[in-house]
Amino acid sequence: MIALDPVPQRIDRLPSCGRADDIALLDKAGAMTFAELEVAVASAAAWLAGQGFAPGDRVATWLPKTRLACTMPLAVARAGLVHVPINPALRRAQVAHILADSGASLLVSQSSRAATLETGDVPPGCRLIDESNVPLAGYSYPGDDGDAGALAAILYTSGSTGLPKGVMLSHVNLWLGAVAVADYLRLTPKDRVLAVLPLSFDYGQNQLFSTWRAGACVAPLDYLAARDVVKAVERTGATTLAGVPPLWVQLLEADWPPEIAGRMKRLTNSGGALTPRLVQALRARFPAADLYAMYGLTEAFRSTYLAPALIDTHPDAMGTAIPFAEVMAVRADGARAAPGEPGELVHAGPLVAQGYWRDPERSAARFRPAPDFAASGGMAVWSGDTVIEGADGLFRFVGREDEMMKSAGNRISPAEIEAAVLAGEEAREAVAVGVPDPRLGQAIVVVLAGDPAREPELRARLRTELPSFMQPQRYDWRPALPRNANGKLDRAAIRAEVTA
Known part of the structure; x- marks a missing residue:
């Protein structure tokens, strides 16, 4: 090494x-x-x-x-x-x-x-x-x-x-x-x-x-x-x-x-x-x-x-900070989140970039001073991602604030819905989206790639694994899901299409 x-x-x-x-x-x-x-x-x-x-x-x-x-x-x-x-x-x-x-x-x-x-x-x-x-x-x-x-x-x-x-x-x-x-x-x-x-x-x-x-x-x-x-x-x-x-x-x-x-x-x-x-x-x-x-x-x-x-025993975990990085979960009031308490992932240390090119407004929103309790001074990246640091010291992803869904008064992470959908063998890929609904505020729609003939099987399984307020209202089956230029699922394009 x-x-x-x-x-x-x-x-x-x-x-x-x-x-x-x-x-x-x-x-x-x-x-x-x-x-x-x-x-x-x-x-x-x-x-x-x-x-x-x-x-x-x-x-x-x-x-x-x-x-x-x-x-x-x-x-x-x-x-x-x-x-x-x-x-x-x-x-x-x-x-x-x-x-x-x-x-x-x-x-x-x-x-x-x-x-x-x-x-x-x-x-x-x-x-x-x-x-x-x-x-x-x-x-x-x-x-x-x-x-x-x-x-x-x-x-x-x-x-x-x-x-x-x-x-x-x-x-x-x-x-x-x-x-x-x-x-x-x-x-x-x-x-x-x-x-x-x-x-x-x-x-x-x-x-x-x-x-x-x-x-x-x-x-x-x-x-x-x-x-x-x-x-x-x-x-x-x-x-x-x-x-x-x-x-x-x-x-x-x-x-x-x-x-x-x-x-x-x-x-x-x-x-x-x-x-x-x-x-x-x-x-x-x-x-x-x-x-x-x-x-x-x-x-x-x-x-x-x-x-x-x-990874076998903690497949839901993001792990711990890489060398040279200081990573923390921070509450809305700027204090460190307690173990098990959700907070925004903030990254400080020498890996933090210098900002966005010729974009001081967006730079100021994302690159802000590190929290007072941080060991690293200087600027930090405030990611907008909600995470939990467990008592075991491992971070776990909850969701992005701008992607969180609110249905029937409940805040729901798309990642949690997607993990439940993909826990079976009915679908290869899935993206959960909240769409406007007059009764629920937002209804959960899942866009997924797989065998549409297995939807009854998927619905039956999720009824036993998710509470009622987290049940998807609709499934949109596709032969394949769109990807962006980096090969990631293009969530923004999927969300825009579904909510149009």
Whole structure:
């Protein structure tokens, strides 16, 4: 296991964390050693430094998981610029918003993607170039040892609740996030991490950083179907896979040869809770893998994780704070919530981001001083999520305040309804929504994917498991539920459709 060194550095120093001749990246082009990764970072940084940008200018990338896409987060930082990765699943209108909002001076993309943009999508002050113009060899650029607290990246949220907003991340944020995850996942130089999540997603980007911090190898993959992931695990010898619940559902439906599934050492989940049934299914399919349940938010990267030894006995828990994070449940009056008492999850410490880019109003609402009782000073992220810290020291998710339902005078968490629905085998996925009702205030509607012929069975089961005020009034069966660009269930779109 790596040393948990709390001293942050500039994120572009990551290539030096691995042995020069060990493999850092394994992709369609072959294997890239840490020495070759350093050359690629230095060459791309040298090219960027020669483009006449001012320090702190923004450089956007809109790419699939090419070798350049994996290198640019470090190269842009080394050149003293700010990286703005754009999810390749986004379309021209969202890309145009991100370019305009970030004030990007450069967009690096591919001709096929650039051809989808229309006049005016690329702002006047932004140049558009093809990725083939950025060299990955032949140049040297050491960079400097500047301020580790300087802005290094702006990550835009998926925009499921409106236009995407940019979260400002410093070198400190990114470096300590890499150190923390590499430590609690116990990554070693022998590990190979299959990176299937978007690199524009904090969870996906950290897979690069935490893997390289551990001196291990990343195998980036753009996949179309679950069978592509199975083949990639076999081809790359992957030991580690990160996902979100909808991805696990798809992967469990795929055909996994036992010898390939048995090779996995580590599965990590964020972006939604794992149901007990999903935990059991993953355990059965990947018997040798440790399963890590994690909770995070882009504004502070990652807040908690549940140790694999606890997931079978505490499947409802979010776990405890990750290294460098101070996490607490806070009452409405600002005091610490007592054990078992609901409170807002507040995250303090050096992983807290610098706010929202050019959005002081929303920054002031989400980034506020840490509670008086907190050990960490400075700004904290007030998440808007309601949690309970148990007497066992484990946090448990209750729900988001803006998603809580109120039916017949009772406040109800959608997560509790969804967990009950998914406890059986009638549905694969479910989202609970409160819709206006003249009699109840809100009626509970569940949008779900599964076999509609099993609805009578589901209703009968829930009548024995939920009180009357928590019984769904209607079920809306779909072949599949919509997802946002990061692969998460698009709850905002589902809620908007159901309540329209």
